[in-house]
Amino acid sequence: MSKISEKAAALLQEGAIKMIIGYEQGTEHPRPIFCHTPEDCKKLIFNDQCKNNLAVYLTKKEIVDNDKIGVIGNFYVVKTVIQLFLENQIHLDHFLIMTVDEAGDIITFGNIDEMKQYVASHEPPANPTVLAAIEKIDKMSREERWAYWKTELSKCIRCYACRAACPLCYCNRCITDVNCPQWLEPWSAPLSNIEWQINRIMHMSGRCVGCGECAAACPLELPIGLLTKKMGMDIKDSFGEWKDGNVLSTYKVGDKENFIH
């Protein structure tokens, strides 16, 4: 058994942890696995193909109840856990967050500060293909850009895989499901598909951890990862580095709200 499987099996046997969420080998790519017994842990793997953001399961009530759960995730999973904690969506004492280093050893995080330190020092480099694509679109005129996105997003079928894969899309009733008032048209049409993506990006602003799972999940391989990446870059330029949660929603009790009457 690999080091990861051994460690995971040991945790389950000790009894404090009731389930471990990690990665196993799938049909073509790694996929999430939920280990309930030490036997299940034999399937655990970890490599740079493990892309799914496992933190998406941490806000699902039917999976996470009162038992303690272990998570062996990649860099983005750790970053997402910090963000979920800062947004008050999870109880950290319900989870044992772990990741795996280059040598194949498990790193167990004891508290949020350890996670923050790890995230601050281990950010993966940006994907040059993505950056090149963003640069290309940046150079387009407004009309060219509109035409580009309209063409791409007219293919969208509104399956919401992007929303489902994103761990920070945890709203019980997404804005696109609200019909009183009908903010967004829930059917697939070029303009309303653009509106849906705009809405998604706006709701992610300052919160997105950059895992890219939205783009990976899209069955039609639409370039929506460019939108989240570009948004992240813009936020960083204007509001600063991601660190303490929501750069767009900081407030102090003494703030004056006299812009709203």
Place this chain on the structure above:
Amino acid sequence: MEKLIIKLQDINTWLDQIIEKVPRVIAPIKYGQKAEFALIKNATDVHYDSQTTISSVKSAAFPSTETLFAYAKNGPDTKLYNVAEENFVNTVIWRARPCDAIAFKPMTKIFNSDYQDELYNKRYEKITLVTFACNKADEFCFCTSTGGGPGSIENSDAMVTVIDKEKALVEVFTEKGQQLIDLAKELFEKADESIDKDAVLAKIPQKFTKEQIHDHIQNAFKSSIWKAQSERCLGCGACAYVCPVCTCFDIQEDSHGNQGRRIRCWDSCGFQLYTQHTSGYNPRPNQAARWRQRILHKFLYMPDRLNIYGCTGCGRCSRACPVDMNIVEHLTSIANSIHE
């Protein structure tokens, strides 16, 4: 049934004739590393190397968004308007796979059981299906387990099977198929008996039979297998939307002030809010219940009610799933499991 031969180099000539005469021709085109169905204007647009497409071609008869009727309010009064006939045009679906052609059968049954869905029928009767048999398959395909096969002729109007580098076998089954042949009659010759179609078909091992699944799940409603299988499911709609048989839809109002239209659009039983009542009560409150519904509907309720199965083994759902809910894997597991 007529059996003809066409030279490979003449296939596009035939297709060009079809494109000239038929207002709408849909075929797989190159889409990044994969392929997707789209309208084509030239025979050279077709991506002949592709194995299968991401989405199914059900949108030719059941579009993702469709107007049911339009309305206009005038003071207290309201006027309603039907969908214009120009919307229903003759269409040829070129290079569909056998699993796509078969899929129209359960779809047609669903849309015609008791109440006959006019909109679907009007579109479907104008479609001619030219299917290409499969010379290759991947690990997601399982048509042989659902009663189909890489050379299955069920529901096609004509089928093309590439035999070797020079020629293809063309089988014609219906009047509609014959009309397409007639557009370029000179390109075809009668096939002789030595042509062996089966030899060139993809080999897809059968993993189970659909009857096996049907019998197994009959008593499995309370089984723990549903939770175990659906744990990683995210509840998005990708599987239902790419599936050639899924027909669940939503009805919405596209209103602009005093006028608008009522439309229907695709929906998925995997969405959490699909069955939620206005009171907040949800009969299928967790993903396990929704996953169970998907399988039971396709392999138990539909065959029991309409005498036809709801899955053609195309494997699109597995390819599209962001967390690799490999349906073959799940079904094989169900076929081999014991239920309390």
Place this chain on the structure above:
Amino acid sequence: MPYIMVIDKVIVEAPGVKTLRLRFQNEEEGKSFEFKAGNFAEYSAFGEGECTFCIASAPTRKGYVECTFRKAGRVTFGLDRLEEGMTMGFRAPLGNHFPLEDWKGKNLVFVAGGIALPPMRAVIDNVLDRRDEFGNITIVYGAKTVNDLVYKEELNEWNERPDVNLFQTVDPGGETPEWKGKIGFTPNVLAEVAPDSNNAVAIVCGPPIMIKFTFPVLTNLGFKDENIYTTLENRMKCGIGKCGRCNVGPYFVCKDGPVFCKTQLDQLPPEF
């Protein structure tokens, strides 16, 4: 395509609950329209959408149809805004109906809760219009508070009739000083009233939890499963068995129901 209906009358039944009396804009359509008690319809508030309710008036009363609804979501709020003289849509008749022919000569026990009286009223009025064909009629109807009782006038009429046994109840805490009816949850009152199950059929309608508690009471009183009927509610959209939303087991609530007898319900997976 929906029929266009003109609203003849708007009656406020209870807080948030209204009844609309509708007539067909096209009189010819109105004359040839037929339905049976138990059928439901999809009512459109054009611009908002469609909503599923039963047809709350009896088919024996010609010239109009009625629907009763509570303001709950987008479409019902839209319907609530409509006034007399305005038009709305109506797709009907949908679903199956109560098998009145099978019930001839039998005693009928109707149990309803709150906003579930409308579907019952269609069949009760239908039965009352053909009173001689049926035996004893017992109605047990309960609501949260006195104010929430719907069809207050009709309830009085039924109360006055000597050939109907009406028992009204409100939940404990919902009574007013003048209240003369019973106090208690509907299933408990039913147990108290204890109608005779001999040659009788029971029809129940209410929220899922009320039905859950009423069934055992009926069984205890001796009612056989095949003589217990209910009308189900599930999220419905198309009403014709196509969109898949109300699919429970091999049935569509909109097409094979909404009227089901208990023997059928017991065979269904608990997904409603």
